[in-house]
Amino acid sequence: MARINPWLTNGGISIPGWLLVRSEVTPGAKILYAVLAEEADDETGVFRPSSEHYLGDAAFGCFLELKGHGLIGYATEPVKGEEKDYYFIGHPWMLNAVEEGVAS
Numbered sequence: 077m078a079r080i081n082p083w084l085t086n087g088g089i090s091i092p093g094w095l096l097v098r099s100e101v102t103p104g105a106k107i108l109y110a111v112l113a114e115e116a117d118d119e120t121g122v123f124r125p126s127s128e129h130y131l132g133d134a135a136f137g138c139f140l141e142l143k144g145h146g147l148i149g150y151a152t153e154p155v156k157g158e159e160k161d162y163y164f165i166g167h168p169w170m171l172n173a174v175e176e177g178v179a180s
Contacts, residue, residue, distance in 0.1 A: 089114050094170050101145060105138040109147060113164070121164050 082088070089110035095101060101109075116123040142148045150162045 092170075094172070095147075098169060102138065102141060104134060105141045105145075108135060108138040109142055112148070112162070116164065122161050123163070124161050 089107070091106050091110045092113075095106055095109060098106075112123050139148070143150070146165055146167055148162050149165050150160055
């Protein structure tokens with residue numbers, strides 16, 4: 077079998093290095109952040125999560141966790157199963173990671 081780079085053959089998501097090292101954020105929230113980042117509009121950063129992201133209380137809880145950490149925002153409180161526009165928020169963790177050489 078030939079050696080491959082899975083990223084090039086399958087695409088997929090990438091969790092930013094600055095987020096990956098944060099112990100305050102659960103693995104599920106990190107994955108959700110990466111999925112949403114992949115779907116965000118290239119120019120505005122706005123994303124509208126589709127219903128498949130609401131895979132029960134765990135995914136909804138991850139949304140609330142990301143908001144609680146100040147990583148995402150939305151105009152009104154989300155209601156499970158409803159689609160709304162969300163956006164990413166710049167966070168000091170990102171800047172600290174650049175200074176510490178962890179950013180990606």
